[in-house]
Amino acid sequence: QVQLVESGGGLVQAGGSLRLSCAASGRSINTRAVGWFRQAPGKEREFVAAISWSGTSTAYADSVKGRFTISRDNAKNTVYLQMLSLKSEDTGVYYCAADAPFAPVATIGSTYDYWGQGTQVTVSS
Numbered sequence: 001q002v003q004l005v006e007s008g009g010g011l012v013q014a015g016g017s018l019r020l021s022c023a024a025s026g027r028s029i030n031t032r033a034v035g036w037f038r039q040a041p042g043k044e045r046e047f048v049a050a051i052s053w054s055g056t057s058t059a060y061a062d063s064v065k066g067r068f069t070i071s072r073d074n075a076k077n078t079v080y081l082q083m084l085s086l087k088s089e090d091t092g093v094y095y096c097a098a099d100a101p102f103a104p105v106a107t108i109g110s111t112y113d114y115w116g117q118g119t120q121v122t123v124s125s
Contacts, residue, residue, distance in 0.1 A: 001026045002029060002032075003026045004022055004024055004096050004097070004098060004114055004116035005022070005023050005117070006020060006021065006095065006117065006118055007021050008020040009120045010120075010121070011122045011124065012121075013123070014087055014124065014125045016086050016123070017083055017084045017086060018086065018121060019081070019083070020036070020119060020121075021078055022034060022036070022078060022079040023076075023077065024078070028077055030053065030074040031053045031101040032053050032100065032103070033051065033053050033103055033104065034050065034098050035047065035049065035051075035096065035097050035099070035105075035107070036095070037094070037109055039092050039095070040091060040092035046061065047061050047108070048061055048068065048081070049061065049064065049069075049070040050107060051070045051072055053101070053103075055072050057104075059105045061107075064090075067083065067084050067085045068081060079096060081094070083121075088123050088125040089123075090121060090123050093121075094120075095115055095116055095117075095118045096116045097112035097113075097116070098112060098114040099111060100113055
């Protein structure tokens with residue numbers, strides 16, 4: 001089993017920045033692609049970013065390209081999401097998810113095996 005815990009969310013003004021962390025326990029996520037997804041109130045969950053198990057491949061939603069950066073530190077079993085130039089539309093609960101071992105980067109949530117509980121990000125305008 002893989003347990004994922006997100007942290008780093010909070011309240012920030014528009015234009016500000018946050019760095020989210022996704023820390024894994026139990027089994028390592030070093031061989032798993034990890035994705036970030038978010039869900040705003042009244043909306044469906046949407047893909048934000050993903051990184052391959054090796055860190056050499058990444059994918060981003062068009063809405064966050066150039067503002068968000070996903071990275072990982074396999075020595076710490078942790079994946080990060082650096083968010084810059086935040087906008088009110090970035091508000092939501094952010095979830096990290098881990099895929100099957102050695103699976104390619106995926107943008108569809110249903111392909112992921114393990115999910116964290118989420119961390120709230122609120123951007124005030």
